[in-house]
Amino acid sequence: MSQGYLVFVEQRNGQLRKASVEALSEAKRRAQSGESVTAFLVGSGVKALAAEVAKYEPTSILVADGEQFASYSTEAFTAAAAEAVKKSDPRYVFAAHTAMAKDFIPRVAARLDAPCIADVMALQQEGSNLLPVRPMYSGKCWGVYEIDAPLSFITLRPNVFAVNQSSGSAGAVEDLTVAADKVSAKVVAVHASEGAKVELSEAAIIVAGGRGIKGPENWPVLQSLCDALGAALGASRAVVDAGWIDHQFQVGQTGKTVSPQLYFACGISGAIQHLAGMSSSKVIVAINKDPDAPIFKFANYGIVGDVLEIVPKLTTEVRKLHEHN
């Protein structure tokens, strides 16, 4: 009978994704005695990364290492994952909810006629059954899900599940042989985006700007605060639609849903679509010159005033704090 967990551990350019380590850590916490946690790596020349994965103490590690995985293709990764499921026979397959997993995990689920639950932000446990909890309507409400299947796929929202601190070593590292499959589309090049220094969906701190920054020439004001905090830059839909910044920075419905530890809403009034995308942030700071802006109802701390006057002073104050600690 199917038991235990298979965790897809994503790597990019030879680096494990932090969100994948979170998923692996959560599987370890969920596994009951006797249940195995198998980690699963795919790529070309990735076998050396198994030692890195082993630190998080999976029961064993499957490695699909081959030329056909050097650049991403949905079909090659689907074939590898389907093989890993066949080999480890898990009850649950975990992956981080990333662009890659969003692309191929549902395809694996369809191939194996298994259900998939995406962007999970909490797991309830009922006996040995997991009940995933996930945001719907961009976070305006939550749903608790019941699964009725021997095998299911669950993708976990980045930045929500803690990383286990451990330095143990895993059991066996095993090569996974994947039969060559038809590949009708594949990645031929990857271009790093301009501007994005810290990835929005994985950032611990986000500084987001809206109309209140007055114009695109003022992004450097927010970027300086980002640099001081190690934060990612975000934006409201209004300024994306106005052409002040690229869509990849948009937070909210039709943009990214984020859950950072700290979110600065700078000159953002707080339209319902924006609130939906960031209201699960742990701490929200609102800076807005309109004292009646809806964002203040969601903020832990608010300052009524001009973003362009306040943010530079805030940057200086944050730098001072870091110098003293």
Add this chain to the structure above:
Amino acid sequence: MKIAVCVKAVPDTETKIAIAADKKNIDYTGVRFITSPYDEFAIEEALKQKEKHGGDTTVIALGGAECTDVLRDSLARGIDSAVHLNDADFANLDTLSTAKVLAAAIKDGGYDLVFCGHQGAGGDNSQVPSMLAELLGCAQTTMVLKLEVEGTTFKAEREIEGAHESVEGSLPAVISCQKGLNEPRYPGIKGVMAARRKEIAVKDATALGVKGTVGAANVKVRIKEMMLPPDRPQGRKIEGDVDSQVKELVSLLHSEAHVL
């Protein structure tokens, strides 16, 4: 070129969501349905590809009566024909069942391209396009920001974290569309009038050959309970002159909230 577009009727994104009494769904009282925002990019891309390569476009929606206006909206923008997949068995389907019904409607149509929004507003699952491609046994590219079709091949750019990927593939293909791919057109009066006169083909589970394979008995994922997120704690406004406000904020974030 034969092009299909899958669209979903979803509650207007302005809607304040309330939970229904049985806690298994949202309260649809007074909710206005719209075309899911990402599907607008899919409709536009279908129209653009047809303008470039010729051929015909079909819009497909799965759901109840709320789909009619949404299908008419696609027709008003210039889509040639509309198909409504409607059956009592199609209520509350999980993502895989949804993909199965769509695949049944698409598989024998000889489509070169199938466009979808990359995620339906509401369920926010982002799964159906990939599942559909698998069930159709064809290429897929998701979160697409740029697309060029040439003969039987395509080049696409897709969004990933902090980067764009260039993808090359062969048709047929399922393409899921991300904001930035194009600027959706609005329907004109003439289009709206013409759309009113067009017939919408309705297909049920029997016509699609999925009777008994999808429906309540075959759903593997159910919502046990829906809830509103917990209220945010009562916030406070920091008063004083700008210098003292900023000092106090940083001190609170450091010593009280422990996030700095």
